[in-house]
Amino acid sequence: MDYQTMLAWALPVGVGMAAIGSALGLGRAVGSAMEAIGRQPEAAGKIQTAMIIGAALIEALTIYALVVFFILQGKIGG
Amino acid sequence: MTKNSDANINFVGRTIRTTGIVLLVFLPFGFYYLGTFHALAIFSGGVWGIINLIFLSAMVRAAVRPDGADTRRVASVGLIKFPLLYLAGYFLLKVPQFDALFLLIGFSSLIAIMVLKSLGRLLLGLDIGKNGEHMQKAI
Numbered sequence: 001m002d003y004q005t006m007l008a009w010a011l012p013v014g015v016g017m018a019a020i021g022s023a024l025g026l027g028r029a030v031g032s033a034m035e036a037i038g039r040q041p042e043a044a045g046k047i048q049t050a051m052i053i054g055a056a057l058i059e060a061l062t063i064y065a066l067v068v069f070f071i072l073q074g075k076i077g078g
Numbered sequence: 079m080t081k082n083s084d085a086n087i088n089f090v091g092r093t094i095r096t097t098g099i100v101l102l103v104f105l106p107f108g109f110y111y112l113g114t115f116h117a118l119a120i121f122s123g124g125v126w127g128i129i130n131l132i133f134l135s136a137m138v139r140a141a142v143r144p145d146g147a148d149t150r151r152v153a154s155v156g157l158i159k160f161p162l163l164y165l166a167g168y169f170l171l172k173v174p175q176f177d178a179l180f181l182l183i184g185f186s187s188l189i190a191i192m193v194l195k196s197l198g199r200l201l202l203g204l205d206i207g208k209n210g211e212h213m214q215k216a217i
Contacts, residue, residue, distance in 0.1 A: 033142050041144035051142055052090050052135045053192060059134065060189050063167075064182065070171050071178050 008076050011069050018065030025058045090135045093195055094128050097188045101125065112180075119176040123184025126167055131188060133159040 033051045037044050101124040108117025133155055140151035171178055199205055 030142065037142065037144050044142075044144045048139055048142055049089050052131075052138045053196070055134055055138060056131055056192065057189065059130070060185070063185065067171065067178055067182055 004076055007072060011072055011076070015065050015069045018062050022058045022062040026055060029054045029058070089195070089199075090131065093188070093192050094131060096195065097124060097128055097191045100187060100191060101184070115175040116177060116180045119180035120184035120187070122170055122176065123181035124187050125184075126163075126170060126181075127185040127188040130159070130163060130167075133163060 029051060033047050036047050040047075101121055105117055105121055108120055112120075137152060137155045137159065140148040140155060170176060170181060
């Protein structure tokens with residue numbers, strides 16, 4: 001298996017793994033945030049802020065994976 | 079709501095404002111030291127990141143609420159964010175003059191400012207309430 005074939009296999013698998021990881025992370029974050037708001041509704045503002053920061057960081061990691069995909073996609077020749 | 083928690087809610091807004099100012103201050107220096115297209119790529123990446131964070135925070139505020147999610151608002155923000163904003167990001171990546179690395183640097187500036195602001199709040203103890211309780215404990 002040559003380098004380009006391996007890259008063609010690895011890229012979609014890598015992006016898929018990043019998407020699964022961030023989906024699991026976001027799911028856990030939202031679940032925990034809802035639970036925390038249910039327990040302490042008066043802290044909703046603080047929880048939302050923490051949730052937004054966490055979601056932004058999780059989303060950034062997925063976007064990094066996607067950009068790396070687009071950069072390396074050009075290296076797969078025909 | 080106390081003054082401290084108001085400041086906490088505005089954290090995202092202040093991060094967005096700081097990033098905008100940093101990007102605007104950086105732009106002339108970027109033109110001079112990096113060249114027009116690299117500077118514009120960093121600026122565009124940063125602006126894309128700011129718009130993304132605005133939509134993300136609107137979505138979280140509409141979805142994660144004590145009185146239930148505002149589904150109409152979540153759907154409308156999601157319909158703008160996911161197809162349109164991500165399509166804009168795709169076209170930014172496809173601009174031949176823009177290097178993806180510099181777009182990423184611009185996008186990362188938002189994250190860097192967010193981390194630095196959080197570090198500042200932590201070191202200055204801005205999230206510690208009157209009774210000494212920490213934000214994490216409040217959650």
